[in-house]
Amino acid sequence: xxxxxxxxxxxxxxxxxxxxxxxxxxxxxxxxxTGIYCRPVCAVRAPRRANCRFFDHAAQAxxxxxxxxxxxxxxxAPLSRAWSTQDxxxxxxxxxxxxxxxxxxxxxxxxxxxQRLAAKLGVSxxxxxxVFEAHLGVSPLQVLHTRRLLAAKQLLTDTRLSVGAxxxxxxxxxxxxxxxxxxxxxxxxxxAMRRRxxxxxxxxxxxxxxxxxxxxxxxxxxxxxxxxPGVDAIDLDQQRYWRxxxxxxxxxxxxxxxxxxxxxxxxxxxxHASDGLLPALPxxxxxxxxxxxxxxxxxxIDAVLGAHFPGGTALRVPGAIDGFELxxxxxxxxxxxxxxxxxxxxxxxxxxxxxxxxxxPALNRLFPTPQALAGASADELGSLGIVRQRQGAIQALARGxxxxxxxxxxxxxxxxxxxxxxxxxxxxxxxxxYIAMRALRWPDAWPAADVALHHTLGLSGxxxxxxxxxxxxxxxxxxxxxxxxxxxxxxxxxxVPVPTPALEGSPS
Numbered sequence: 001x002x003x004x005x006x007x008x009x010x011x012x013x014x015x016x017x018x019x020x021x022x023x024x025x026x027x028x029x030x031x032x033x034t035g036i037y038c039r040p041v042c043a044v045r046a047p048r049r050a051n052c053r054f055f056d057h058a059a060q061a062x063x064x065x066x067x068x069x070x071x072x073x074x075x076x077a078p079l080s081r082a083w084s085t086q087d088x089x090x091x092x093x094x095x096x097x098x099x100x101x102x103x104x105x106x107x108x109x110x111x112x113x114x115q116r117l118a119a120k121l122g123v124s125x126x127x128x129x130x131v132f133e134a135h136l137g138v139s140p141l142q143v144l145h146t147r148r149l150l151a152a153k154q155l156l157t158d159t160r161l162s163v164g165a166x167x168x169x170x171x172x173x174x175x176x177x178x179x180x181x182x183x184x185x186x187x188x189x190x191x192a193m194r195r196r197x198x199x200x201x202x203x204x205x206x207x208x209x210x211x212x213x214x215x216x217x218x219x220x221x222x223x224x225x226x227x228x229p230g231v232d233a234i235d236l237d238q239q240r241y242w243r244x245x246x247x248x249x250x251x252x253x254x255x256x257x258x259x260x261x262x263x264x265x266x267x268x269x270x271x272h273a274s275d276g277l278l279p280a281l282p283x284x285x286x287x288x289x290x291x292x293x294x295x296x297x298x299x300x301i302d303a304v305l306g307a308h309f310p311g312g313t314a315l316r317v318p319g320a321i322d323g324f325e326l327x328x329x330x331x332x333x334x335x336x337x338x339x340x341x342x343x344x345x346x347x348x349x350x351x352x353x354x355x356x357x358x359x360x361p362a363l364n365r366l367f368p369t370p371q372a373l374a375g376a377s378a379d380e381l382g383s384l385g386i387v388r389q390r391q392g393a394i395q396a397l398a399r400g401x402x403x404x405x406x407x408x409x410x411x412x413x414x415x416x417x418x419x420x421x422x423x424x425x426x427x428x429x430x431x432x433x434y435i436a437m438r439a440l441r442w443p444d445a446w447p448a449a450d451v452a453l454h455h456t457l458g459l460s461g462x463x464x465x466x467x468x469x470x471x472x473x474x475x476x477x478x479x480x481x482x483x484x485x486x487x488x489x490x491x492x493x494x495x496v497p498v499p500t501p502a503l504e505g506s507p508s
Contacts, residue, residue, distance in 0.1 A: 012054045017046045021212050021267050022299060025077035028055045030066040037061035041267075042072035056080070057097075059138045059146035067186050068153065070193075075150035076209045076268070079295040093135045096121060096128060099411055100143050103151070103282035106171025107250045110141055120411075148172065149185055151282045156193040158206045161278055163190045168251065169282055206271045206285065210294040215314035216262045218490070219292060222318050225338050226329070229346050230353065230365035239264070242272075244356050245321060246366050247280045247287075254280040255366060257358045260288065269294070274358070290319035290410055290441055301480045307496050308477070309487035317482045323408030323439035324401045325367045330434045331393045331427065332386070347384040352376060374398035393426030400424070410441040437482045446474050446481040456488045458495070 015023045023040045030037040030053040037055065038044070055061040058074050068074045079101055099105050099117055107113070117140060118125040132140050152170035155161055161169070167178035182190060216239055223241060224234045232243030242259030256276030262269045269292065277284050289295055293316035302313045320326035328348070333341035352368035373394055381391040400406030406420055407413075414436060421432040430447045437445035447453065448470040449463070457473060459466040477484040487493065 009052075009054050010049075012040070013049050013052060016040045016042075016052070019043070024209060024211055024267070025080055025295075026056075026211075026297075028058055028061045028074060028077075029053070030055060030061045030064060035066055036069050037066035037074065038069040039072045039074055039077050042069055044069075044071060057136055057138070057143065057146075058150060059143045060136060062146050062149075062185060063138050063142055068150065073154070073157070075154040076207055078209055078211050079289070089131045089135055092121060092123065092128070092131050096132070096140060097143060100140065100147055102286055102411065103169075103171065104250070106144065106148050106151075106282075108171075109173065110144070113144065114141055145181065145185070149181060151285075152178065152182065152190075153186070153193055154206060154285075155281060156190055159278060159281065161281075165279060166190065169279055206273070206281070207268050208271055208285065208289060208294055209268045210292075211297060212267050213298060213314035214264070214267070214294075214316060216264050218314070219316055219318060220262075226342055228342065228349055228367075230349055230363065231367055233360070233362045242360070242363065243321070244358065244363050244366050245277065245284070245287075246354075246369070247277060247283055249280045249283050251279060255354075255356060257356070257360075257363055258284060258288070260292070287321050291321045293317050293319055296483075301483050304480050305477055305484055305487060308494060309484065309492045310494060312483075312487035312490065312492045315483065315486050315490060315492075317437060317443075317486055319410075319441055320439040322367065323410075323412075323435075324370055324397070326439040327397050327408055327421075327435050328368075328373070328394055330431050330438075331390050331397065333434075334390065334426075334431060344384065344386060348373075348386075351380065351384060370398040370402040372398075374402050389426045393424060393431075396424040396426070408435065408439050410439070412440050414440060414442055437485065442482060444479040444481045445485070446471070447485065448474070450485075453485065453488050456491060456493050458493075 012023070012027055012029070016029055019041045021041050025039070028037045028039065029047075031047045031051050032053065033047065033051045037058070053064065055064070057080070058068070080097070096117060099120065105113065105117060108116075114125050114128070118128045121128065129139050132138060132143070136143070148170045152166050152172075155166045155169060156163075164175050167175050170178070172178040172181070179190065182188060217236065220234055220236055220239060220241060223232070224236060227234055232241065234241050239262040240259065242257060244257050245255070247254045254277050256274035258274065258277060259272040260269050261272070271285065271288055273281055273284055296316055298313050305312065329341060329345050332344045332348075349365050349367060352372045353365035354369070356364060356366050358364065376395065378388070378391055381394070382388070386394070397406070400420070401408060407417060417440060418432040418436055421427050421435060422429060428449075430449045433445045433447040436442040437447075448467045453470060454466045457470060459469045461469070474481050474484060
């Protein structure tokens with residue numbers, strides 16, 4: 001179950017003493033003298049080595065009887081996103097924990113929730129429990145409880161939501177069960193965790209952490225180039241981003257706006273949410289983390305890509321706040337410039353987007369729903385400058401999402417979804433791979449037909465020859481080819497000469 005050696009823990013202790021933010025979220029430290037577990041970046045004085053126990057997951061620390069630190073707040077740590085292509089059991093645990101991180105999986109009674117999780121992964125719930133015990137030493141249900149409670153702790157600390165609303169948003173079916181779980185696990189009542197966290201504008205601020213480095217200007221510049229009038233706005237100088245949003249959760253549909261304010265020196269971003277989105281705050285947090293790729297491990301990625309893409313360690317793959325919106329915009333971006341695609345998307349929003357009142361007059365519309373675009377006529381779409389082929393693709397996408405036959409969420413099956421996308425009229429491999437990279441959060445997407453990639457990688461020949469060469473060159477960059485795409489688009493590719501074997505008898 002635990003294959004770490006004392007030497008591994010000694011290295012973790014050194015990272016703890018240095019408060020090295022690169023290890024934030026990759027392990028937690030339980031301090032036996034206090035009964036508290038902390039992030040490696042905790043600002044308190046480092047405990048004695050003899051008093052430290054190290055855990056890969058917060059649920060392991062809580063099972064061992066430790067409570068979360070109220071100062072460094074383990075719920076703010078980046079999520080673990082290790083990637084394995086070797087061990088089947090480890091891969092299963094990784095997929096399962098990613099699902100359990102998603103608030104959509106927290107709703108319902110514990111037994112059925114675990115059965116749904118196992119069914120989604122294609123295994124029995126008994127096998128899932130066995131693999132979790134073997135790899136983490138905790139059950140999937142204990143991981144689920146930890147995620148729920150840490151989310152509740154964050155909401156209690158950073159918002160003024162009622163205790164009942166916090167319990168519901170954290171996936172608890174009753175207030176009594178919520179109070180009992182919090183008291184049993186943390187020894188505190190909900191009111192004991194509260195503190196003020198509302199800014200002057202009346203929105204609620206939540207801190208989200210990341211592992212450095214993260215190139216915030218590059219991330220915001222990418223989003224700024226794709227900014228939609230009425231939907232989102234960016235201040236590059238102040239490193240702020242804000243937009244309107246519609247969120248669907250098991251509790252209903254929620255609309256409003258949110259804003260992001262980055263603090264690169266503290267490795268965190270402040271999320272401000274309007275009242276309309278507060279009941280769906282855990283889901284919003286999950287989406288924002290994906291949008292900004294806050295859970296990436298840049299040094300693990302750079303170990304594979306660094307030789308060919310020097311200087312790109314801090315680049316992230318911007319995700320999607322909404323998979324359907326991203327897919328529509330990907331279709332509009334086929335064979336045109338980013339600016340032209342933004343113009344078309346802006347017209348679509350102005351014609352079919354729902355008006356929304358916000359404190360900022362620049363934010364006044366929501367992106368159109370799948371139902372609105374599925375019901376749009378060809379004449380209406382054509383009047384916006386959208387050609388017939390893309391009209392068909394947009395409406396096919398909209399019908400698939402509206403009818404529930406097409407999943408564009410981050411947990412969608414990659415092979416099934418990309419096959420379904422390419423089966424739609426007007427959608428080819430390039431569009432499907434772009435959607436996989438940003439909406440499905442697939443780290444190994446590779447749009448091999450991308451002309452910009454061919455140019456950056458110095459490929460020549462016919463389009464088919466360039467595509468084959470592009471595929472062959474990128475094999476060395478698996479499983480992080482999505483990050484290679486961003487680095488190539490940024491112009492960071494540098495060919496690495498292949499050493500020529502010395503001839504026998506020649507000087508070496």
